[in-house]
Amino acid sequence: MRTAYRVETVRNAERELMARLPEGTLMRRAAAGLAATCAGLLRDRRGRVSGARVVLLVGSGDNGGDALYAGALLAGRSARVSVVRLAPARTHAAGLAALLDAGGRIADATDTPADAVVAGADLVLDGITGIGGHGGLRPEAVPLVRAARASGAVVVAVDLPSGVTADSGEVAGEAVRADVTVTFGTYKPGLLIDPAREHAGVLRLVDIGLGPLLPPVPDLEVLQHADVARLLPEPAGESDKYRRGVIGIVAGSARYPGAAVLAVAGALRGGAGAVRYVGPGGDAVIARFPETLVHEGPPSKAGRVQAWAVGPGLGDEPGTAEPLASDVLASDVPVLVDADGLRLLDAATVRARSAPTLLTPHAGEAAALLGVPREEVEAGRLAAVRELASRYGATVLLKGSTTLIATPDPTAPVRVNPTGTPWLATAGSGDILSGLAGSLLATGLPTHDAAAAAAYLHGLAARLKSRGAPVSALDVADGLPAAWRNVRGEA
Ligand SMILES: NC(=O)C1=CN([C@@H]2O[C@H](COP(=O)(O)OP(=O)(O)OC[C@H]3O[C@@H](n4cnc5c(N)ncnc54)[C@H](OP(=O)(O)O)[C@@H]3O)[C@@H](O)[C@H]2O)[C@@H](O)CC1
Numbered sequence: 310m311r312t313a314y315r316v317e318t319v320r321n322a323e324r325e326l327m328a329r330l331p332e333g334t335l336m337r338r339a340a341a342g343l344a345a346t347c348a349g350l351l352r353d354r355r356g357r358v359s360g361a362r363v364v365l366l367v368g369s370g371d372n373g374g375d376a377l378y379a380g381a382l383l384a385g386r387s388a389r390v391s392v393v394r395l396a397p398a399r400t401h402a403a404g405l406a407a408l409l410d411a412g413g414r415i416a417d418a419t420d421t422p423a424d425a426v427v428a429g430a431d432l433v434l435d436g437i438t439g440i441g442g443h444g445g446l447r448p449e450a451v452p453l454v455r456a457a458r459a460s461g462a463v464v465v466a467v468d469l470p471s472g473v474t475a476d477s478g479e480v481a482g483e484a485v486r487a488d489v490t491v492t493f494g495t496y497k498p499g500l501l502i503d504p505a506r507e508h509a510g511v512l513r514l515v516d517i518g519l520g521p522l523l524p525p526v527p528d529l530e531v532l533q534h535a536d537v538a539r540l541l542p543e544p545a546g547e548s549d550k551y552r553r554g555v556i557g558i559v560a561g562s563a564r565y566p567g568a569a570v571l572a573v574a575g576a577l578r579g580g581a582g583a584v585r586y587v588g589p590g591g592d593a594v595i596a597r598f599p600e601t602l603v604h605e606g607p608p609s610k611a612g613r614v615q616a617w618a619v620g621p622g623l624g625d626e627p628g629t630a631e632p633l634a635s636d637v638l639a640s641d642v643p644v645l646v647d648a649d650g651l652r653l654l655d656a657a658t659v660r661a662r663s664a665p666t667l668l669t670p671h672a673g674e675a676a677a678l679l680g681v682p683r684e685e686v687e688a689g690r691l692a693a694v695r696e697l698a699s700r701y702g703a704t705v706l707l708k709g710s711t712t713l714i715a716t717p718d719p720t721a722p723v724r725v726n727p728t729g730t731p732w733l734a735t736a737g738s739g740d741i742l743s744g745l746a747g748s749l750l751a752t753g754l755p756t757h758d759a760a761a762a763a764a765y766l767h768g769l770a771a772r773l774k775s776r777g778a779p780v781s782a783l784d785v786a787d788g789l790p791a792a793w794r795n796v797r798g799e800a
């Protein structure tokens with residue numbers, strides 16, 4: 310599992326560690342890891358480090374210090390290293406001295422404009438701001454950062470791309486776009502959540518000895534194959550279909566019968582022993598999946614289920630979606646609410662439920678629930694998912710370029726789903742996810758585990774099926790068994 314911690318927590322751990330070590334040890338460790346990564350990138354690019362042109366963009370804090378010490382190490386290997394200081398009077402003095410000693414030069418006090426110096430680089434090291442930065446890049450940094458991007462140099466961010474918000478993944482104004490980010494001690498939330506994540510490129514974590522001093526519960530966690538494999542249900546020899554769990558799907562409408570088929574397609578691959586379908590799409594469902602148990606009356610009369618998934622394609626006709634959703638929410642089993650089911654959702658009703666609720670909005674639906682513009686949710690995904698979970702007393706899976714899962718407990722880590730492909734943004738793929746997550750809920754997984762395992766398998770199935778090409782929602786459903794095996798290391 311990958312974990313991320315907020316700046317305040319990182320600083321506390323760093324302070325404790327620094328008190329036990331000789332001065333400067335942490336920065337030297339950070340710089341050594343940074344220089345090793347840069348050397349590897351330069352070897353990949355031009356075969357050797359010697360003679361490579363490296364430009365350091367150095368701000369006024371310790372982030373610049375890291376860049377300067379790493380620059381000194383590269384200069385010691387005969388790279389041609391120049392530093393452009395953004396705040397010459399406040400540059401890390403010992404780092405600058407080390408660089409100059411090793412043969413580096415100052416480029417901001419010459420006749421050549423700094424952006425021209427940057428334009429000639431093989432590698433640009435962004436040491437403008439790290440965890441001490443606030444707000445986007447300041448105006449004097451913008452032309453330099455644009456020149457770095459335009460030059461074709463490899464851009465390596467030190468700890469974080471400068472200009473992104475470490476704790477939230479927000480980007481206020483302009484920020485560095487890195488090819489690689491070398492981060493120290495632990496990941497920070499901004500490296501894992503869009504829009505900042507997009508600025509970070511490939512992530513490398515350098516161990517500076519912080520691990521034992523970080524608290525056991527992180528702010529974010531990113532599950533990986535082994536974590537998801539542990540969550541997936543495994544039928545015991547004596548399991549019959551009822552013991553494996555029955556999922557009830559309430560989806561589709563005269564206008565959107567396909568949503569019923571897609572939600573059932575997801576549910577059939579989620580491990581439940583049987584899928585019950587309730588709604589007007591029964592004929593279409595049976596035609597495609599004859600193993601489904603279909604029912605036309607209200608969900609409460611459909612027979613026993615261990616979980617419900619309600620919402621995909623229910624439509625917005627008054628008098629149809631609402632009674633179905635209300636009936637399901639009145640049940641005493643876990644309920645997943647998606648799409649049209651979210652439209653009329655009342656926080657008090659959800660909070661009063663006796664069993665857990667899982668909401669699976671995309672940014673637009675989340676914005677409607679919160680009463681804010683969609684752009685606000687997209688810019689601040691972490692705050693939005695936390696706020697929704699707290700307001701509704703529910704687990705919330707916020708879909709999108711980085712899918713986030715929050716529980717109502719504000720001290721519990723938010724999960725970030727690492728799988729997926731941009732091709733997954735396709736009609737009906739959310740319906741598959743609803744069925745799949747509902748099915749995992751019916752097998753007895755806790756809500757946040759069902760949500761995390763479903764998002765992971767769904768994104769992986771899309772990736773396996775897509776391999777760079779467009780995928781349809783049904784392709785994703787078809788890819789789920791392979792994703793399941795892949796997670797368990799069986800394929
Ligand atoms: N602590 C440790 O043990 C270790 C720390 N390490 C390293 O230190 C980094 C943290 O260093 P830090 O605390 O000095 O802050 P840092 O990120 O350099 O920036 C703060 C400076 O920037 C300025 N500034 C702020 N916003 C700005 C903006 N938008 N645009 C431009 N300038 C802006 C602000 O000054 P201001 O102008 O706001 O007064 C302030 O002077 C950390 O990320 C890691 O790289 C590693 O070596 C491992 C060991």
Ligand SMILES: [K+]
Nearest residue numbers: 435438467469
């Ligand atoms: K940086």
